[in-house]
Amino acid sequence: MPKVFITGHQGMVGSAVVRAIEGHSEFSLLVADRKQLNLLNQSQVEEFLSSERPDIIINAAARVGGIYANSTYPAEFIHQNLVLNSNLIHSAWKNGVSRFLNLGSSCIYPRRSEQPIKEEYLLTGSLEKTNEAYALAKIAALEMCRHYRHQYDVLFHSAMPTNLYGPGDNYNLENSHVLPALIRKFHEAKETKSSEVAIWGSGTPRRELMHVDDLAAGVLFLLNQDNPPDWVNLGTGIDHSIQEIAILVKKIVGYEGEMINDTTKPDGMPLKRLDVSLADKLGWKARISLEDGIRSTYVDFCRSLVDKSARL
Secondary structure, eight states, X not given: OOEEXXXXXXXXXXXXXXXXXXXXXXXXXXXXXXXXOOTTOHHHHHHXXXXXXXXXXXXXXXXXXXXXXXXXXXXXXXXXHHHHHHHHHHHHHHTTOSEEEEEOOGGGSOTTOOSSBOGGGTTSSOOOGGGHHHHHHHHHHHHHHHHHHHHHOOEEEEEEEOEEEOTTOBXXXXXXXHHHHHHHHHHHHHHHTOSEEEEESOSOOEEOEEEHHHHHHHHHHHHTXXXXXXXXXXXXXXXXXXXXHHHHHHHHHTOOSEEEEETTSOOOOSEEOBOOHHHHHHTOOOOOOHHHHHHHHHHHHHHHHHTTOOBO
């Protein structure tokens, strides 16, 4: 029975992958929290992999955040992500890990990419400045996997998910992504009976959003591929404007006040939709609609407020 080590298992992405792996009896699950393993410490990573000997590593660990966090702490974002990815990839190779599936991000692609964004557009233009540091670190991890695969003949590969949301998301308004920020803003405005909610930016940028359980299904799909691409986009192939997303969240939350745009705040990347034709050709598609996904996520958010597990 293959032993699968999932890094970042307590985060939104990692916990979704854990749920998916737990539903398949052919895998043995291995996790470690920060007290057990500091991924920024190379000797600890080396010792852990040497001792535990996982067959497969799914790397869902990352320092993540939205526009504000990326713009305010770029040094931490590039340093911590470079270090943890390098530690894991190199130690995985040294310790005979047979498969390493690295989870990247769609922010790796150039700011002005032709739409939809194909895998081959990587490194063909300049990055979005508001998340450049994070993107550079994720690109480095993808390239490490590619080069180790081709030099050492190991099955190290990557998946590039689009913008994700779902249970366990981060709702801290200083470092959250757009959808959880909207959910929290509209919910709190409804509870306090506020007359208006301000949306960052013009509302015109477009975003493709995918439920994290769809990503977890995509991860399992890729693990069953004998010869997957070096990297493959995982997304819905459908995008919406920030304004459209905000209107949908407003409806689902049940907020009846006004919605205004704060154009003093940055928009971020103007347009970002992944070309998912390669995943489609391999035989995988996302299944959860945006409205269904937001509804279930809002239910989970309300539950997490009650049991005080919400990441606020």
